[in-house]
Amino acid sequence: xxxxxxxxFGLLFASPWIVGFLVFxxxxxxxxxxxxFTSYHITGTPYWIGWSNFQEMFTDDNLFWVSLWNSAVYSLxxxxxxxxxxxxxxxxxxxxxxxRRIFRTIFFxxxxxxxxxxxxxxxxxxxxxxxIFNDLLSVFGISPIPWLSSPDWAMRSLxxxxxxxxxxxxxxxxxxxxxxxAHLYEAARLDxxxxxxxxxxxxxxxxxxxxxxxVVLSIIASFQTFxxxxxxxxxxxxxxxxxxxxxxxxxxxxxxxxxxxxxEAWFMFLIIFGLxxxxxxxxxxxxxxx
Amino acid sequence: MDNLDRAGRSSAELAAGGAAxxxxxxxxxxxxxxxxxxxxxxxxxxxxxxxxSLLYFLPIYWMISTSLKVDAQIFxxxxxxxxxxxxxxNYYDALNDAISHFPFLQDLRNTLxxxxxxxxxxxxxxxxxxxxxARIKWPGRDILFGLILATMMIPQWVTLIPxxxxxxxxxxxxxxxxxxxxxxxxxxxxxxxxxxxFRQQPQEMFDAAGIDGANHxxxxxxxxxxxxxxxxxxxxxxxxxNNWTDFINPLIYLSDPSMxxxxxxxxxxxxxxxxxxxxxxxxxxxxxxxxxxxxFFTQRFFIEGVTFTGLRG
Numbered sequence: 001x002x003x004x005x006x007x008x009f010g011l012l013f014a015s016p017w018i019v020g021f022l023v024f025x026x027x028x029x030x031x032x033x034x035x036x037f038t039s040y041h042i043t044g045t046p047y048w049i050g051w052s053n054f055q056e057m058f059t060d061d062n063l064f065w066v067s068l069w070n071s072a073v074y075s076l077x078x079x080x081x082x083x084x085x086x087x088x089x090x091x092x093x094x095x096x097x098x099x100r101r102i103f104r105t106i107f108f109x110x111x112x113x114x115x116x117x118x119x120x121x122x123x124x125x126x127x128x129x130x131x132i133f134n135d136l137l138s139v140f141g142i143s144p145i146p147w148l149s150s151p152d153w154a155m156r157s158l159x160x161x162x163x164x165x166x167x168x169x170x171x172x173x174x175x176x177x178x179x180x181x182a183h184l185y186e187a188a189r190l191d192x193x194x195x196x197x198x199x200x201x202x203x204x205x206x207x208x209x210x211x212x213x214x215v216v217l218s219i220i221a222s223f224q225t226f227x228x229x230x231x232x233x234x235x236x237x238x239x240x241x242x243x244x245x246x247x248x249x250x251x252x253x254x255x256x257x258x259x260x261x262x263x264e265a266w267f268m269f270l271i272i273f274g275l276x277x278x279x280x281x282x283x284x285x286x287x288x289x290x
Numbered sequence: 291m292d293n294l295d296r297a298g299r300s301s302a303e304l305a306a307g308g309a310a311x312x313x314x315x316x317x318x319x320x321x322x323x324x325x326x327x328x329x330x331x332x333x334x335x336x337x338x339x340x341x342x343s344l345l346y347f348l349p350i351y352w353m354i355s356t357s358l359k360v361d362a363q364i365f366x367x368x369x370x371x372x373x374x375x376x377x378x379x380n381y382y383d384a385l386n387d388a389i390s391h392f393p394f395l396q397d398l399r400n401t402l403x404x405x406x407x408x409x410x411x412x413x414x415x416x417x418x419x420x421x422x423x424a425r426i427k428w429p430g431r432d433i434l435f436g437l438i439l440a441t442m443m444i445p446q447w448v449t450l451i452p453x454x455x456x457x458x459x460x461x462x463x464x465x466x467x468x469x470x471x472x473x474x475x476x477x478x479x480x481x482x483x484x485x486x487x488f489r490q491q492p493q494e495m496f497d498a499a500g501i502d503g504a505n506h507x508x509x510x511x512x513x514x515x516x517x518x519x520x521x522x523x524x525x526x527x528x529x530x531x532n533n534w535t536d537f538i539n540p541l542i543y544l545s546d547p548s549m550x551x552x553x554x555x556x557x558x559x560x561x562x563x564x565x566x567x568x569x570x571x572x573x574x575x576x577x578x579x580x581x582x583x584x585x586f587f588t589q590r591f592f593i594e595g596v597t598f599t600g601l602r603g
Contacts, residue, residue, distance in 0.1 A: 003429075009506045010428030016415040017438065020475020024453065025441055031452035042455070089342070092335050105589075106343040109350060112581050114535035116553045117574045120560050121353050124567055130365030132352055138367075164346065195331065224445050227537045231557060245447055252451050253542055265447045272445055 036263035042256040053263035064264070066239050067247035070155065074243060075222040075275075078159045083214055086169035091203065093170070094177045104174070108167035119231035122161050123148065151240035154233055158241055161228060169214050176210035177203065205288040212283045219275050223268065244268055353578075357381070357571035364567050377568070384572040390563040392573040396548065397555035404469045404540075404551060405533045411474035412529040413522060419476045420484035421510050425496065435485065442478045446538070454542055468543045469536075473529075480525040487521035488514055527588050534581075552577050 011018070036053055038046035057064050089107055093100055110118070125133050126147035134144040147157045184202050193201070204211075226245040229235065235242035235250075248268065252261035356364055357380055359373040384392045422428075423435050457468045491514065499509050515522070540554045550558060556577065560570060 006426055007428040010422050010426040010431055013422030013426060013506070013510075014419050014434060016474065017419040017476040017481065018434075020415075020472065021437070021441065024472050024475060025444070025449060028449035028452035028456070029444070031455070032448055035452065035455075042458070092339055095332060095335055097332060097336050097339060103339050103343055106347050109582075109585075110346065112585050113350070113578060114537075114553060114581070116535070116537055116556050117578055118349075120556065120570060120574060121349055123560075123564070124356065124571070125349055125352060127365070130367065132348070132369055135367055135369045164349065220443065220445070224447065231560070248447050252454075258451055258455060262451050265445070265451060269445055269448045273443070276443070 032262040032265060035259045036266050038259040040257070040259035040262075042258055046259060049259075053260050054267075056260065057263060057267065063239065063242065063247055063250075067242045067244045070240070070242055071223055071225075071244040073155065074159065074225065075219055078162045079215060079218045079222055081159065082163055082166050082218060083169060083211060085163055086166040086214070087173050087207070087211065089166065089170045090173035090177055091199065093174060104171075107170055110164045111167040113165075115227035116231060118161065118164070119228045122157075123232055126157055148233055149237060151238045154237055154240045158229055158232070161232075162222075162225075169218070172210060172214060173207065176207045180206040208283075208287040212279070212287050216276055216279050219279060220272050223272050223275070350578075353571050353574055356568060357575045359568050361568060380568045380572040381576070384569040384576070387569070390559075390566050390569060392559045392569065393547075393550075393555060394552075394573065394576055397550050397552045400466075400549055401534060401551040401553075404466050405530060407470040408473040408533045409526060409529045411470065412477050412480055413526055415474050415476040416480035416525060417484050417515065417518070417522065418510070420481050420488055421506075421514055423481070423485045424488035425509070425514065426506060438478050438481055442482075450538070450542070457543065463543055464545055464549075465543075466549070469539055473533075477529060480529060483525060484518065484521055487518055491517055523588070527584075531581075 035046055037048060037050055039049045039052070040046035093104055093107075097103065113121075125131050128134060128144055128146050128149055131147070133147065137143075137145065145153060147153050180203060184206070185198060188198055188202050224245055225243055226249065229241045229243050230246055230249070233241045235246045244264075245268070248261050248264045251257050251264060355371065355373055358376045358378065359370065359380075360375065360377050363370040363373055383390075385394050419438075423431055423438075453468070454463070457463050462468050495513050496509055499513060504512070535553060536551075537553045537557070540551045541557075544550055544554060547555075547558060556573060559573060563570070
């Protein structure tokens, strides 16, 4: 009787989420799966076309492959880069530096800047003719870089912008670093280890679970990057920054091909899922759990 | 510095010891010079941090500086670091200029109209669900928690399209409803955070209350919630920020410019007047300033919340 009562209460208190799950997660998930096998213009009704959407995606849609490639490049470059920079900053801030607090705040501040604001700001900074970045480069005698107007540089600029926002990861790593037992460092020092050795054989293994967690989250997030490329370059120039979500958005909300866009969204889901599993598997030999 | 090694023994004593102790004395000196190396290292790192922080701060500085510039000074070479004269009227123009103005107050009102109900909904519903997961023992509880965690992995794009179609069908597109109502069903991240927190609350209090005949409603309201203020603060802060800076959802659900949020309004302003840089930057500063203030007041919660997810995850 008591158990029945607890079950009822448990479900009652959990009901907001259960309802939300059914309406806002399960229903859309199954609908979009269904839509991905249909041709569905927003003004019409869906009709079944089987695998045609996927066929079109893989064989007939150049933009699909371009955006997939761009997203892959973006993720594979920016994730390791950002994790490394964040870890390095955290290690430096973990030392007995005067003014640590101020440094930490400065590096964390970009996190507070909303994506929209950052996007607009960097359009100003990356201005080829008169932007401040090129002005600073000219001091070193480097000729102006076409940050946003060249297909080669646009993606690099996007990656650089992402690096501006490593404050999040840095703070997480800082906390993880502080959890590393001091006696490990002392023991290693007594054995004659210098800074690099300490970092490689004490710090990194002890922090590796945190690194892994960060990498997984970053991969998932980077594949869904939309706001900044949408506003800064809208996929250009010449589709060089057309990341996968931008392409889905285009098909859904500009071409209104809901079925096709759903197929693309599901493919994205599969990729993210696969990447996560792959990362977890690859990490087995590398991550050290104490 | 006298010749005492770390244990306080004099070099005379050590010299008396012979070869092995001579080696020991060498090690003692090696230690002291290591301190010097330590200092050089810290100095070098300090310089590197200074350089990096200048680089990291540059965009924000430039934003503020440009917002106060006369148009002619925005793109000078060499760059104008400090605007002279300082044009405070850029802010006024951003708000009021007849041709190119950023409807800041209107967008602010819209954003508040969305954010206040949404954040309230998140906090209320997430704490209720977290209570169920943390403090009520029922079969299937852990499976549900696992399910909640699993949903965090679903990319937003997979559900976005059918949700949009659904909202079109029930006529909610073009209103604020799709942006506020779903928050009342709980947010996975907040639920996770609160559950962890609730679980740590001392069991004795609940046992005592149970003996006194309190039911779940009472325990939730009188024990769990009052003790959970820090966690609730973190949840409020994060859901506020998420909602405030949301761009995609307002983008697809709002079509009437008079209903735009600050994020969307910024984008529209940028699209229409992307050469009015000083006004654009002034608008950006106006949007960013409250966030920075909020950050400084809640720094502790902010960083604690971020590290909580990073470490316990």
